[in-house]
Amino acid sequence: MSSGKFGLLFPGIPALLCLCAGCGGSSSPHTPQGAASKNVQAIVVNSGPQNNYANGVFTTVTICAPGSSNCQNISGVLVDTGSFGLRVLASALGTLNGSLPQQKDGNGNPIVECAQFVSSVVWGAVKSADVGLAGEKASSVPIQVIDPSVAPIPSACKAIGPAEEDLASLGANGILGIGFFVSDCGPACATAGTGNPGFYYSCSGSSCQSKGQPVNQQVQNPAALFSQDNNGVVVQLPSASGSAPSLSGSLIFGIGTQSNNALGAAQVYKPDQKGNLKTSFKGTTYEGFIDSGSNAYFFLSSGAVGMPNCPNPESGFYCPSSPMNLSATNASASAGASGTINFTIDNANTLFSSPADAVFPTLGGSNPSTFDWGLPFFFGRNVFVAFESPFGSGPYWAY
Amino acid sequence: MLKLYQFCGIRMRSCVAISVLFLYSPQSFAALGDDASSINADEAHLKASVRVTARQYYSIHEMHTASETVIRQYVSPAGRVFAIAWQGFSPDLQLLLGDYFNEYLAAASQTARRGRGVHLETGDLVVDSGGHMRYVVGRAFLRSQIPSGVSTDELR
Numbered sequence: 001m002s003s004g005k006f007g008l009l010f011p012g013i014p015a016l017l018c019l020c021a022g023c024g025g026s027s028s029p030h031t032p033q034g035a036a037s038k039n040v041q042a043i044v045v046n047s048g049p050q051n052n053y054a055n056g057v058f059t060t061v062t063i064c065a066p067g068s069s070n071c072q073n074i075s076g077v078l079v080d081t082g083s084f085g086l087r088v089l090a091s092a093l094g095t096l097n098g099s100l101p102q103q104k105d106g107n108g109n110p111i112v113e114c115a116q117f118v119s120s121v122v123w124g125a126v127k128s129a130d131v132g133l134a135g136e137k138a139s140s141v142p143i144q145v146i147d148p149s150v151a152p153i154p155s156a157c158k159a160i161g162p163a164e165e166d167l168a169s170l171g172a173n174g175i176l177g178i179g180f181f182v183s184d185c186g187p188a189c190a191t192a193g194t195g196n197p198g199f200y201y202s203c204s205g206s207s208c209q210s211k212g213q214p215v216n217q218q219v220q221n222p223a224a225l226f227s228q229d230n231n232g233v234v235v236q237l238p239s240a241s242g243s244a245p246s247l248s249g250s251l252i253f254g255i256g257t258q259s260n261n262a263l264g265a266a267q268v269y270k271p272d273q274k275g276n277l278k279t280s281f282k283g284t285t286y287e288g289f290i291d292s293g294s295n296a297y298f299f300l301s302s303g304a305v306g307m308p309n310c311p312n313p314e315s316g317f318y319c320p321s322s323p324m325n326l327s328a329t330n331a332s333a334s335a336g337a338s339g340t341i342n343f344t345i346d347n348a349n350t351l352f353s354s355p356a357d358a359v360f361p362t363l364g365g366s367n368p369s370t371f372d373w374g375l376p377f378f379f380g381r382n383v384f385v386a387f388e389s390p391f392g393s394g395p396y397w398a399y
Numbered sequence: 400m401l402k403l404y405q406f407c408g409i410r411m412r413s414c415v416a417i418s419v420l421f422l423y424s425p426q427s428f429a430a431l432g433d434d435a436s437s438i439n440a441d442e443a444h445l446k447a448s449v450r451v452t453a454r455q456y457y458s459i460h461e462m463h464t465a466s467e468t469v470i471r472q473y474v475s476p477a478g479r480v481f482a483i484a485w486q487g488f489s490p491d492l493q494l495l496l497g498d499y500f501n502e503y504l505a506a507a508s509q510t511a512r513r514g515r516g517v518h519l520e521t522g523d524l525v526v527d528s529g530g531h532m533r534y535v536v537g538r539a540f541l542r543s544q545i546p547s548g549v550s551t552d553e554l555r
Contacts, residue, residue, distance in 0.1 A: 159493035197488035295514035367529035
């Protein structure tokens with residue numbers, strides 16, 4: 001995989017600058033190292049560890065063998081409110097991987113997961129680890145170690161889409177899924193049989209069979225398993241007036257648990273069981289969701305919004321001839337608050353023509369019949385993600 | 400419930416018409432681009448049942464899998480599957496895209512810059528998908544096979 005438009009950048013330097021000096025036009029306060037609040041984790045939007053990401057928001061996660069000081073800091077982990085649970089590349093873990101206990105079934109066979117994302121899968125072992133973020137720690141969390149060498153990917157997993165199994169294909173060293181559900185698949189995966197969507201496998205040698213996986217043994221959102229500040233998170237990013245090389249912000253743990261995470265005047269938006277709110281646009285209501293792991297506003301189709309798709313290879317993005325100012329209204333899936341969002345979509349090819357930039361507040365693309373409020377939505381907002389009961393009083397978003 | 404039953408008894412013709420419209424038809428599911436009458440593998444493989452509804456320019460063969468994924472196949476008057484749409488947990492795209500699955504894989508692995516979901520246009524084939532973990536929405540269609548009078552925005 002090529003490093004794309006960011007190929008001439010010096011990897012990592014924008015992130016370092018931001019962490020040290022608080023650059024990026026940030027209006028959020030930066031606490032000096034050492035005095036940082038226990039529940040504040042630094043995050044940064046930049047081109048990522050592969051130097052090819054647009055609108056990717058990353059952080060550093062500390063992973064330890066359970067109950068030990070055998071730890072590794074993994075940088076370049078995508079902060080993702082659209083998934084649940086922590087996944088890291090085996091290659092990023094290095095020798096620590098061998099010290100993480102493998103989850104096993106009743107026969108002693110390893111549990112391996114086919115984690116299903118929107119257009120891809122990641123395959124690898126379910127292991128147990130202590131997970132540290134800011135001053136918080138979750139003990140013995142089931143995580144996924146992405147590693148195609150653990151066993152051949154079963155055909156049913158391959159039939160879903162391409163496997164992202166290394167830095168080149170993932171564009172990140174891992175994914176920190178901090179959405180409002182705590183287990184990655186939920187009740188559907190708890191029972192074996194035809195209704196099981198096939199996330200979890202038990203592998204004997206190279207032969208893997210789909211299995212039911214109890215909900216609390218599924219890969220878990222570690223932020224729900226901290227000893228405190230564990231009922232939700234706040235993603236805090238400053239506004240961006242235009243494209244920029246990087247933008248730094250904070251991932252704050254807990255909602256209403258400390259002086260820095262009060263819900264305040266934020267409006268609460270509750271999802272349906274599938275995890276979607278309602279978004280109305282030009283008189284029609286669609287399913288919508290708020291997802292820091294999506295790197296643009298992805299909504300509807302070229303025909304429905306009156307903007308052309310970009311030519312290949314960027315046909316996933318819109319290319320209007322001039323910036324389009326749009327508005328849509330979010331509402332809870334059932335009764336509740338509603339509020340209007342104004343946003344602007346600019347020509348992606350024009351945006352990408354500036355090779356130093358990785359922050360694009362006006363990047364958009366198609367997403368048939370749904371509204372994906374991706375990372376640009378987070379710029380200039382505090383987005384609260386409240387975990388499902390009994391971990392928190394969610395599921396909901398608030399902003 | 401009682402009222403519904405009585406209504407049904409009085410309007411027996413309506414009831415009959417509905418039951419015919421929603422006829423379970425095991426031989427009406429096929430991969431993208433296939434002849435709809437030639438394959439019944441999908442239903443057996445996905446352990447689902449198919450409901451057929453007629454529209455002006457095509458028919459929709461809708462299937463609910465055991466894991467509650469909804470799959471719709473759009474069949475032209477000539478009997479060809481010209482589009483597929485899905486929502487829920489990720490479906491078996493290899494089965495649904497058939498001969499086009501490898502084309503999809505090759506194109507999907509080249510779209511490095513789009514984080515989450517795909518929008519692919521490889522000549523005749525167009526594939527869109529989006530959503531989040533536990534809930535995926537997508538569609539695929541063949542431009543050359545869309546009956547005249549049909550907007551691609553209907554295909555979802």
